[in-house]
Amino acid sequence: MIDNEKKVIPYRIKQARVSRGLSMVELSELVSVSKQAISQYEMGKNAPSKAILNAIATVLKYPVSFFYKPVPVNENASSAVFFRSRKTAKVKALNAAREKIEIFREINDYLEQYVDFPILDLPKITYEDDGINPIDNEQIEKYAMTLREHWGLGSRPIDNLINIVQKNGIMVSKMQLRLNKLDAFSVWFDNKPFIFLSSDKDTNVRIRFDIAHEIGHLLMHADYYSEEDLKNAAIHEKLENEADRFAGAFLLPRESFSKDVFSTSIDHFIQMKAKWKASIGCMIYRCDTLGTLSPNQIKYLKDQMTTRVYWRKEPLDKEMPIEKPFAHKQAIVLLLDNKIVTPGQLVEETGCSAEELEQYCFLDKGTLATKNDSKIIALKASKNFV
Secondary structure: OOOOOOOOOHHHHHHHHHHOOOOHHHHHHHHOOOHHHHHHHHHOOOOOOHHHHHHHHHHHOOOHHHHHOOOOOOOOOOOOOEEOOOOOOOHHHHHHHHHHHHHHHHHHHHHHOOOOOOOOOOOOOOOOOOOOOOOOHHHHHHHHHHHHHHOOOOOOOOOOHHHHHHHOOOEEEEEOOOOOOOOOEEEEEOOEEEEEEEOOOOOHHHHHHHHHHHHHHHHHHOOOOOHHHHOOHHHHHHHHHHHHHHHHHHHOOHHHHHHHOOOOOHHHHHHHHHHHOOOHHHHHHHHHHHOOOOHHHHHHHHHHHHHOOOOOOOOOOOOOOOOOOOHHHHHHHHHHHOOOOOHHHHHHHHOOOHHHHHHHOOOOOOOOOOOOOOOOOOOOOOOOOO
């Protein structure tokens, strides 16, 4: 139960609103108060009544406990948030994503009170910035191979990328924004790297490319660029180009992948897709980057993709199982199985609804559902009834 002496935290009202992509006007209309009242609540000039707070909580789909939860002190600064679709995404969507990042970080901090997540293991690299011009392919190849060697992957295909990433201390979550389509994005927070996957992506090869792309940002760019830098369209385009090439080099190592490319038949590329778990489109562009195939051969492959309508939907997309984040799911299941916390406590103490916690932590739907224990009467087993 909420202590009656606790006060509503004004920032939490704004955070909840922004995370749902609502303006103050939109929220005021949904809870039948003025925009000025919402503004005063968020600035701490006035506190909402219990009835209004309950209405805000219901509309924004947060437990009432969320609005009483103290805001953590950020001892360490975060890096810029690397959004792939910054150009096309609405400001509301970007702001909502930022607030959800903060909320998931608090969920992560809460779980770290009870469990030890894998220790971060990323190599240090020296990023050679070249102004607004993307760095050359050779340097990208070196960065990708440095990481592969550091993680002991050699030049072989990576079986389960999410498994490897989480075992090396990178936090992964899947986020639903319900606003505007956003691709995966990443950020360093309190010296921890986070990757957030888009709920839109439903094919494993695209998820894997997104993860590799974000690793590129975390490894190469986070120490060198600020949020202000990323507002520059030329810089943003440069970084996206580099992260794309890093993803290709990491997933498809130059030496071993090139040996597999001995045909320009699209059917051969379908076979390679099964081995390398990368999209046909990604492999075609990788061949182009490496110069493995001539421009005419690349054009022939692209024409085959267009003829067969493969650019949006490729063969094997449905057959390849989706790799899923598991670290935070394991942490919560461990706490529940050992009766350290109850589902109700998780909801109350994190300030997130059961449904949203399940989404953030990739739990099976219904894992945190509250059981109905109101049934206390049972028939006597020893009696026979006619």
